[in-house]
Amino acid sequence: MxxxxxxxxxxxxxxxxxxxxxxxxxxxxxxxxxxxxxxxxxxxxxxxxxxxxxxxxxxxxxxxxxxxxxxxxxxxxxxxxxxxxxxxxxxxxxxxxxxxxxxxxxxxxxxxxxxxxxxxxxxxxxxxxxxxxxxxxxxxxxxxxxxxxxxxxxxxxxxxxxxxxLAVYSPGDADRLLTEATEQAAGLIESDGLLPARHRAPRMAVGALSDYFGLPGLPVGVSPRAAKLMARADVVASIIEVTRTSEAGASLDPRILPLSRAVRTARTTAVDHAMRELLR
CATH class of the missing domain: 3.10.450 (Nuclear Transport Factor 2; Chain: A,)
Known part of the structure; x- marks a missing residue:
């Protein structure tokens, strides 16, 4: 076959x-x-x-x-x-x-x-x-x-x-990596002159994309720490998406793409943590 x-x-x-x-x-x-x-x-x-x-x-x-x-x-x-x-x-x-x-x-x-x-x-x-x-x-x-x-x-x-x-990250470590990535990404998207006028309200644009990334839901009983990690990853992913779809997006790839690693780390860590918490 x-x-x-x-x-x-x-x-x-x-x-x-x-x-x-x-x-x-x-x-x-x-x-x-x-x-x-x-x-x-x-x-x-x-x-x-x-x-x-x-x-x-x-x-x-x-x-x-x-x-x-x-x-x-x-x-x-x-x-x-x-x-x-x-x-x-x-x-x-x-x-x-x-x-x-x-x-x-x-x-x-x-x-x-x-x-x-x-x-x-x-x-x-x-x-x-x-x-x-x-x-x-x-x-x-x-x-x-x-x-x-x-x-x-x-x-x-x-x-x-x-x-x-798997890279050994606790939920706290993964959350710290995401926090750092969020600060970097937010700094990029909110920099004066970085984005065209239609993207100068990043909270609105990111909020709309977060709705996309965050749907649909998780099964009942997922560890709150795991759910928080995935929600934070959604926000960072949304910021990256908004930034890359701007006119300046392609030129920002060397600075933006490394942030995606923190998103993937958060998601794999969150799923692993949630599955192990079922056995505690």
Whole structure:
């Protein structure tokens, strides 16, 4: 089976905010028995689109012995597959969470085994959901691709080998990085003469984009510290977006793009923290 290539040229907006962040939490809440299957299916359709299909990348290793080959699949199949591979995975605060968020962007390679097809797919798409396995040397990753305005194709990759450890940030550390990024970004956007007149009211422009980045919501019970981190990341992402869409935007890339790393760090830290808090 030929695996579709992930969409190239992922926009900065998609790198700064991906619905995969929220979908990861909904999936994790379901795996831990806090939601029904209907709840998580409703959340996925609201967050990412009304129709979903699953494709297993057999070139990276098929953990399902061809079960999904050559037939239409759905979110139900994807949930069943996630449940199957995580069934015997260790579950404790010190273990890798059953699901996690993996992001990539300028200067940031995904935290997946180097050279794997899954790592290449996330690098191209910008985001994916990691799924744990009973074998600590195996990690699965689901990478979404929007085929049209209504169909999301999830490609399942199996990776094997040493998984790079996530950068260890506490929510407080990640929040500090975001605070520093916010101060830098706000200074850029509010500098006299930096932006054209239509962008001289950044609070209004940023507020409108924050509404975009912040929708839809999170499952009930997400750690307040994690939710705060994601909300702060939304604001910084919005500031970056407003700045880059101005006439001065392209010339500011060397100063603006490094701020996106703080956004990605905040999001992965928030999801990881939220998943571990479920076990405390």
């Amino acid at each position: 030929t695996t579709p290539r992930p969409a190239l040229g992922t926009s900065l907006r998609e790198q700064l905010w991906s619905p995969v962040q929220n979908s990861t939490l909904w999936l994790g809440w379901w795996l831990h028995g806090l939601l029904s299957a209907d709840d998580v299916i409703d959340a996925f359709t609201e967050v990412q689109g009304p129709a979903h299909t699953l494709l297993v990348d057999v070139a990276s290793g098929d953990p399902f012995d061809g079960e999904f080959a050559g037939r239409p699949t759905s979110l139900v199949d994807m949930l069943r597959a996630v449940r199957a591979v995580t069934a015997d995975a260790p579950v404790s605060v010190s273990d890798r969470p059953l699901v996690g968020l993996v992001l990539a962007g300028p200067g940031d390679v995904p935290a997946l085994p180097a050279g794997s097809r899954g790592a290449a797919a996330v690098a191209a798409a910008g985001a994916g959901i990691t799924v744990a396995d009973a074998d600590p040397e195996v990690l699965h990753v689901l990478v979404p691709q929007l085929l049209d305005r209504s169909i999301v194709l999830w490609t399942w990759y199996r990776t094997e080998g040493r998984v790079p450890a």
